[in-house]
Amino acid sequence: MSDITEKTTEQLENLKISEEQPENKETTTTPSGSETPNGESAPTSLYVGELDPSVSEALLYDIFSPIGSVTSIRVCRDAVTKNSLGYAYVNFSEHEAGKTAIEKLNYTPIKGKLCRIMWSQRDPSLRKKGNGNIFIKNLNADIDNKALYDTFSVFGNILSSKIATDENGNSKGFGFVHFEEESAAKEAIDALNGMLLNGQEIYVAPHLSRKERDSQLEETKAHFTNVYVKNITPETTEEEFKEYFSKIGTITSVALEKTEDGKLKGFGFVNYENHDDAVKAVEELNGKEFNGQELFVGRAQKKYERLQNLKKQYEAARLEKMAKYQGVNLFVKNLDDSIDDEKLKEEFAPFGTITSVKVMRTENGKSKGFGFVCFSSPEEATKAITEKNQQLVAGKPLYVAIAQRKDVRRSQLAQQIQARNQMRFQQASAAAAAAAAGIPGQFMPPMFYGVMPPRGVPFNGPNPQQMNGVPPQQFRNGPMGYGMPPQGAPQGGFPRNAAANANANQFYQQKQRQALGEQLYKKISAKNPDEEAAGKITGMILDLTPQEVVSLLENEDLFEQHFREASAAYESFKKEQQEQQGTAPVEPQQEEQEQPVEAESESSEQ
Secondary structure: OOOOOHHHHHHHHHOEEOOOOOOHHHHHOOOOOOEOOOOOEOOOEEEEEOOOOOOOHHHHHHHHOOOOOEEEEEEEEOOOOOOEEEEEEEEEOOHHHHHHHHHHHOOOEEOOEEOEEEEOOOOHHHHHOOOOEEEEEOOOOOOOHHHHHHHHHHHOOEEEEEEEEOOOOOEEEEEEEEEOOHHHHHHHHHHHOOOEEOOEEOEEEEOOOHHHHHHHHHHHHHOOOEEEEEOOOOOOOHHHHHHHHHOOOOEEEEEEEEOOOOOEEEEEEEEEOOHHHHHHHHHHHOOOEEOOEEOEEEEOOOHHHHHHHHHHHHHHHHHHHHHHHOOOEEEEEOOOOOOOHHHHHHHHHHHOOEEEEEEEEOOOOOEEEEEEEEEOOHHHHHHHHHHHOOOEEOOEEOEEEEOOOHHHHHHHHHHHHHHHHHHHHHHHHHHHHHHHOOOOOOOOOOOOOOOOOOOOOOOOOOOOOOEOOEOHHHHOOOHHHOOOOOOOOOOOOOOOOHHHHHHHHHHHHHHHHHHHHHHHHHHHHHHOOOHHHHHHHHHHHOOOOHHHHHHHHHOHHHHHHHHHHHHHHHHHHHHHHHHHOOOOOOOOOOOOOOOOOOOOOOOOOO
């Protein structure tokens, strides 16, 4: 694609490149002569997705303006970093221009990535409307968005189509196609369901919302006839298997699942003619012995339902574990390398009954500098926090707090980032207002937001007036200017009045924070060259006490742990900000569906 010419530059100056999301009037208002046969306004706004982050409004204008008159372009960006979110909106003055753009530019490369273009729909009710939306599964991994579009476009006008992919961009084997007309969707289902596509038989059906799928599931539960059986011995024949289950009632089909070489997998299915017999088989034969093996007999479940059940079981177990250890499991960090499980237990044994203790180690057995101590009661844990937090053990001040899940810690760090950004915005707004009013600028010292200790635990932060037992005035000529008196203070030491001492303390803390922050930023920027991210991560870690910051600067493993947690919290914060801006329109969402379960067709073990 050619570079933007001087003529294009002039056109761009006159073009409205929107910083805000296009209003409904931009996407629905159409000039005279651009109405559909039923009198409705034809769309003129396009959604352009799968864009490289470096694609700009100017480049998109250079690509789309030869098609027709472009009224506005907007690349959607992150509110904090201003980085592209990978999609944009292009508005034409004429519907036909947008239609031509889709025909000529859809799935063409822009900076090495195949763009995906479709009509923009701002009305949420239209986007969620299921008419004309179909679901396709069992797709070959080689089928991409363009191949899917080309395969289904012969049946009618497509509003959107997309292959579902994982975080690495690999196909999940299913996708969606949304037709403009419901009749086109029905024709595509009738023609392609069960057909071979790249050597695989595909399943094509109407798209169902989660509510509809759940409703179907409840209906299946209430009237099931298919029974799942496992713990079947390898010697079992289909004849004796069918004979054993037919004593309950009339069977329409049985299936014993086998490997490629014909050996039994140990499970199978029995499909009864009526629901009551299926229920009776589950009640009477589950747990009964057959060919020397105790059978499991239950209602056959679809993959989606099995996954949902497993998810519920996992969540229940997690909540039970959380309740069990709530308030009794302590997180202890800044441990010296000489501290092992036994020594850690000895340190905390005076406070109560310890049920478990563990110092976390690397693969080669080196201490990671943190561990966990679990007590038998919350009262014992609280007492341990009160006594041991900031206490020197093997020459290092311990940090002791209630253990939290990783997602909770990340959420708290993300909230701290948001609060800090809001405070900075307020300060900047106040400074701008003061400047506008003609008020001379004043020095405003940087503000730091520390992490509050757990409830009931006293704050044992560093005493700036007694650093390692030496008053701050004796640090006057120390390294990095620690303890230098503020401007106007006598050179023989800090003034003795309370107000001056408070100012000196504040000054000392600021200098100390500044020095530690410079060292931290240097280490962090070496790992993450993004200035915005490095600054945010540095600010989060500086929320720790100075002693803790010094410890992690000295301990590489401890630094790595804090760096990873702060980085994850920053990424979580960025993701939340992106979600608050909204996502691309006409993106049909549906998890993988399963075919109706028949004894002959179910092939995956439960």
